[in-house]
Amino acid sequence: EAGVAQSPRYKIIEKRQSVAFWCNPISGHATLYWYQQILGQGPKLLIQFQNNGVVDDSQLPKDRFSAERLKGVDSTLKIQPAKLEDSAVYLCASSSEGISYEQYFGPGTRLTVT
Amino acid sequence: DQQVKQNSPSLSVQEGRISILNCDYTNSMFDYFLWYKKYPAEGPTFLISISSIKDKNEDGRFTVFLNKSAKHLSLHIVPSQPGDSAVYFCAASGDDKIIFGKGTRLHILP
Numbered sequence: 001e002a003g004v005a006q007s008p009r010y011k012i013i014e015k016r017q018s019v020a021f022w023c024n025p026i027s028g029h030a031t032l033y034w035y036q037q038i039l040g041q042g043p044k045l046l047i048q049f050q051n052n053g054v055v056d057d058s059q060l061p062k063d064r065f066s067a068e069r070l071k072g073v074d075s076t077l078k079i080q081p082a083k084l085e086d087s088a089v090y091l092c093a094s095s096s097e098g099i100s101y102e103q104y105f106g107p108g109t110r111l112t113v114t
Numbered sequence: 115d116q117q118v119k120q121n122s123p124s125l126s127v128q129e130g131r132i133s134i135l136n137c138d139y140t141n142s143m144f145d146y147f148l149w150y151k152k153y154p155a156e157g158p159t160f161l162i163s164i165s166s167i168k169d170k171n172e173d174g175r176f177t178v179f180l181n182k183s184a185k186h187l188s189l190h191i192v193p194s195q196p197g198d199s200a201v202y203f204c205a206a207s208g209d210d211k212i213i214f215g216k217g218t219r220l221h222i223l224p
Contacts, residue, residue: 004157031210042118042203042214043158056211091157101146101207105157 002026004106006092012112018080021109025073025094031055032069033103034077035091043091049075050097082113117141118206120215128223133191135218137204140185144206147180149189152201152217161202162189194222 005024013019025032030051035043046065048056051072060067064083069075079086089110093103119138127133139147145166150158164171164178164187171178177190191198199222204215 040216042205042216044214045211048211093157100210101148101163101205101212102160103212105159107155107157 004092004094004104006090006106006109008109009107010110010112012114013082015084015113016081018078019082019111020076020078021090021092021111023075023077023092023106025075025092026104028096029094029104030072030097031095031100032075033093033095034067034075035093037089037091037108039088046077079111082111084113087111087113116215117213118204118215120204120218122218123216124219124221126221126223127194129196130193133189133194133198133220133222135189135191135202135204135220137187137189137215138185139187139206141206141208142182142185144208146207147178147187148205148207148212149176149178150203150205150214152203158203191220196222196224198222 007022032049034046036046037043046060047067049069052069067077089108091108093105095103117140146163148163149161151161152158162173162176162178164180169180180187201217201219203217205212
């Protein structure tokens, strides 16, 4: 079974530039999550999708971050414009419906904002 | 406001001995507690879980203990092996979301 795929793996941008991350969850997983993990911290949920609808985006900085999950499969997370404090690893995870505590994570995208 | 706390940033254990990782939480409404393991440059991997209605769950070398009155859980790894060297995240689940602790880096010494 293929795991959660993410790209790119690494990205370096200057502040005020924009960036986009892509995620392909495990086939059949209805729920998709985007997390931000700052160095030395645990993953923090940014947004949760159930199929192509948003379940929770309460911690998403909506003035600069946006995410979509068209057709209930792949998802993209965008930052525009980026700030220095956005430097982090962005993790995508997916889970089966009804088993949200067992999430499968992708390798993450390490973003450096200079 | 940290709802899940791992107070030990790192832990070193001799190979073959028992590793004990600790975690405290504040919200009594969590229904599952979890441990995830993370190697460098990889995403976290689900390791073991325990329902809030149980006090122990065992899976091979890994055992998780839950003390609801103390709002405390622990992960025991015995015997510890070199491949266990990783960052371990304690997490709590409720309302279809997971809240993670900051992690504990476990070093298994030869």
